[in-house]
Structure formats: C-alpha cells, structure tokens
Amino acid sequence: MRKVLIVTDAWLPQTNGVVRCLEAVGRELMGRGHEVSYLTPEGFWTFPMPTYPEIRLSLVTPMTIGQVIAREAPDHIHIATEGPLGLLARFVCLEQGLAFTTSYHTRFPEYVAARMPIPTEWTYGFLRWFHGSAAATLVPTASMQEELASRQFGHVRLWTRGVDHSCFSPGPKSEFLDLPGPHLLYVGRVAVEKNVEAFLKLDVPGTKIIVGDGPARAELKARYPDAMFLGLRTGEELSRLYRSADVFVFPSRTDTFGNVMIEALASGVPVAAYPVTGPRDILTDPACGALDEDLGFAVIRALTLSREAARAHALGFTWARCADLFLEALVPVREAAAKAA
Incomplete structure (x- = not known):
C-alpha cells in the first residue's frame, strides 16, 4: 500500500476536467488499497481568481503546508496545479529535499494572453521554472508531450484520461425532441478561451445547444x-443530454485534452473539432470523429459517422489505465535526499 498526497488548487465545487481527473484517479487508487489524501483550498481562507472566480486561491503560509505534509507523511507527493498551494508545496518539498511529480492540465499561457496583454513566452518561462524541479511532469496527450518538450520542459511523461462508461452510455434520445434537428451539443465552460463563439457562428442546419x-x-x-x-448540468441529466445529441462540437483550440469529448463518444455521439492538441490525440479513428480547420465541414461530416464506432472508441479510455500511468510516474519522496547523499 502506498500513501499518496495530491496537492491541487482546483477542487470541488468546481466542475472541470482537472477535478474530475483527480477525483477519479483517487477513487481508482483507493479501490486498489492505496491511501490517497488531497491538499486543497478547503479549510483555508481563499479569494476568487481574477477573471475565473470559480477558482478560489488560497491564503496560506509555507509553514502550514509543511505541517500538512508532515502530518500526512506521504510516500509520494503529486503537485497537480501551479497555483498558490502548488507553489508553496513545491517550495516546502525543495526546502526539505522531498521529491515530487507535477502535472500540466491547463494552457495557462494562452488563457492569460486571451485576457491580458501578457506574452505567452513569459508565462511559459514561469511554467518551465515551476515544473523544472519535478521528477516528472505528467501531460494528457502525446501532442502536449511533444509541444512541452519543444519548449524545453524536461521529464515529460504521458498521463492519459478515462471516462465512466456506465455513467456515459448510449441510449434513446429523450431530450431536444421539440427542437429542430440535427442537435449539435457543446458541453464545457463558456469562456473566451474555449472558443464557443466559433461554434455559435457556424452556418449549419439544426439547433446549437450549450x-x-x-x-x-x-x-x-x-x-x-x-x-x-441550458447552464450547468450534471449527473444523469447530463448523461441524457449527451446521448440525445446528434453531434458533439468541440471548438476549443487551447485544451490539453478535452474530457468532454470522450464523455460524448462514450454516449455514442460522434465529435467535430479542429485538428489541434486534444482532438487529434483522441479522435484517432475517423469513424468516430471529424477533424477540420473548417469546423462547419467537420460538423457535416460528423453527422454521417457511426454512433457505434464512437462508443467502441471510447471504451479504450479507462480510469484504470489512467491510474496505472499515474502510479508508474510517482517517485518516493525521499528519492531526492537519497540521490544527494
């Protein structure tokens, strides 16, 4: 049995791919008998992140973080985010000679540049510094692995994602029956970096559903x-919305993966997307998804694809495999001290 401490600034009640991934991997590891604990903003004073108020940034000291790490006495430490908790955990680990791994979930350079006149290379410089001390930096796709390596990030390892195939599964169309078809669905954050307007501007038949x-x-x-x-939807209601769609449209050009795509595929819904990191790593079977720089053309082509092929392709993405890769990348916390001795 291993004791794993995961440090993350992104946590409940947020609904996003980072939180879903960390929760799912934790459940998988605990189901195998490992002990998993989370160091999150819960229990600390927080304030909303500018332009992204759903994320609460923690006000805490290095001493407090050190006390948490000492109390948990983990065998492995994984720092999942580059926020205040991640920064302080990194500082404590380096000060105490503790080895750790990190993960790269979000294209913050592009997200920041979409909101403020800050060059992406400045933010990438910060991220290289942040992840540079990790024994390994985990990324969700091979394309992201290659991109970060080209930007001089070291020790980059693949850590793919999974989907709950029982929650997201094919079934009869029960929603949108009163709306003109075909029914084109987007699920995700409605923000500038997600490029939702590119979907809304498409001149294609049917109803666009956000x-x-x-x-x-x-x-x-x-x-x-x-x-x-329709606003935020979760649970069985979200599952019904997925399976009632004719095509899932993923207009983002800045995601590192895109968990919603495999949720749609698992529901038997073909995907239309741009040929960028995330979609081109997931939609490797042309029978289940359409990639094109003309997103409208991709939508039209996706309407001709097989719902059975979409479901079959999604079965290759499992949380068990995701947990396997996570475990393989972990390093003992005392590895750094042992190498220095």
Whole structure:
C-alpha cells in the first residue's frame, strides 16, 4: 500500500476536467488499497481568481503546508496545479529535499494572453521554472508531450484520461425532441478561451445547444438568441443530454485534452473539432470523429459517422489505465535526499 498526497488548487465545487481527473484517479487508487489524501483550498481562507472566480486561491503560509505534509507523511507527493498551494508545496518539498511529480492540465499561457496583454513566452518561462524541479511532469496527450518538450520542459511523461462508461452510455434520445434537428451539443465552460463563439457562428442546419456556465454566457446568449443555453448540468441529466445529441462540437483550440469529448463518444455521439492538441490525440479513428480547420465541414461530416464506432472508441479510455500511468510516474519522496547523499 502506498500513501499518496495530491496537492491541487482546483477542487470541488468546481466542475472541470482537472477535478474530475483527480477525483477519479483517487477513487481508482483507493479501490486498489492505496491511501490517497488531497491538499486543497478547503479549510483555508481563499479569494476568487481574477477573471475565473470559480477558482478560489488560497491564503496560506509555507509553514502550514509543511505541517500538512508532515502530518500526512506521504510516500509520494503529486503537485497537480501551479497555483498558490502548488507553489508553496513545491517550495516546502525543495526546502526539505522531498521529491515530487507535477502535472500540466491547463494552457495557462494562452488563457492569460486571451485576457491580458501578457506574452505567452513569459508565462511559459514561469511554467518551465515551476515544473523544472519535478521528477516528472505528467501531460494528457502525446501532442502536449511533444509541444512541452519543444519548449524545453524536461521529464515529460504521458498521463492519459478515462471516462465512466456506465455513467456515459448510449441510449434513446429523450431530450431536444421539440427542437429542430440535427442537435449539435457543446458541453464545457463558456469562456473566451474555449472558443464557443466559433461554434455559435457556424452556418449549419439544426439547433446549437450549450451546456455549461462561465463569464461569456450572458453576452453570447444575447448575441445568439437561436442557440439554447441550458447552464450547468450534471449527473444523469447530463448523461441524457449527451446521448440525445446528434453531434458533439468541440471548438476549443487551447485544451490539453478535452474530457468532454470522450464523455460524448462514450454516449455514442460522434465529435467535430479542429485538428489541434486534444482532438487529434483522441479522435484517432475517423469513424468516430471529424477533424477540420473548417469546423462547419467537420460538423457535416460528423453527422454521417457511426454512433457505434464512437462508443467502441471510447471504451479504450479507462480510469484504470489512467491510474496505472499515474502510479508508474510517482517517485518516493525521499528519492531526492537519497540521490544527494
């Protein structure tokens, strides 16, 4: 049995791919008899992250983080995010000679540049520094692995994602029956970096349906009154929405993976996307998804694809495999001290 401490600034009640991944991997590891604990913003004073208020940034000292690590006495430490908790955990680990791994979930350089006039290379410089002391940096796709390596990130390892095949599964269409078809679905954060407007602007037949919330929702809803904005949906309701769609549209160009794509595929829904990191790593079978720089063309082509092929392709993405890769990458916390001795 191993004791694993996961440090993350992203945590419940947030609904995003980082939180889903860390929760799912933790459940998988605990199901195998390992002990998993999380160092999260819970229990600390927090304030909302500028332009992304759903994320709460923690106000805490290195001493407190050191006390948590000492109390947990983990065999392995994984720092999942580059926020205040991640920064302080990194500082404590380096000060105490503890080895750790990190993960790269989010393209913060592009997200920051979409909101403020800050060159992406400045932010990549910070991220190289942050991840440079890790024994390994885990990334969700081979494309992301190659990109970070080209930006002089070291020790980059693949850590793919999974999907709950029982929760997201094919079934009869029960939603959107009163809306003109075909039914084109987007699920995710409604924000500038997700490029949702590229989907809304498409001149394609059918009804565009947006599931999710975010800072751009009100503006886009006002500008595109023919689209359906349903807000945040979870659980069985979200599963019904997925399986009732004819095509899932993923317009983002900045995601490192895109968990919602494999949720759609598991529900038997073909995907239309741009040929960028994430989609090109997931949609490797042309029978289940369409990639094209003309997103409208990708949507039209995806409408001809097999729902059975989509489901079959999704079965290759499992949380068990994700947990295997995570375990393989972990290093003993005392590895750094042992090498220095």
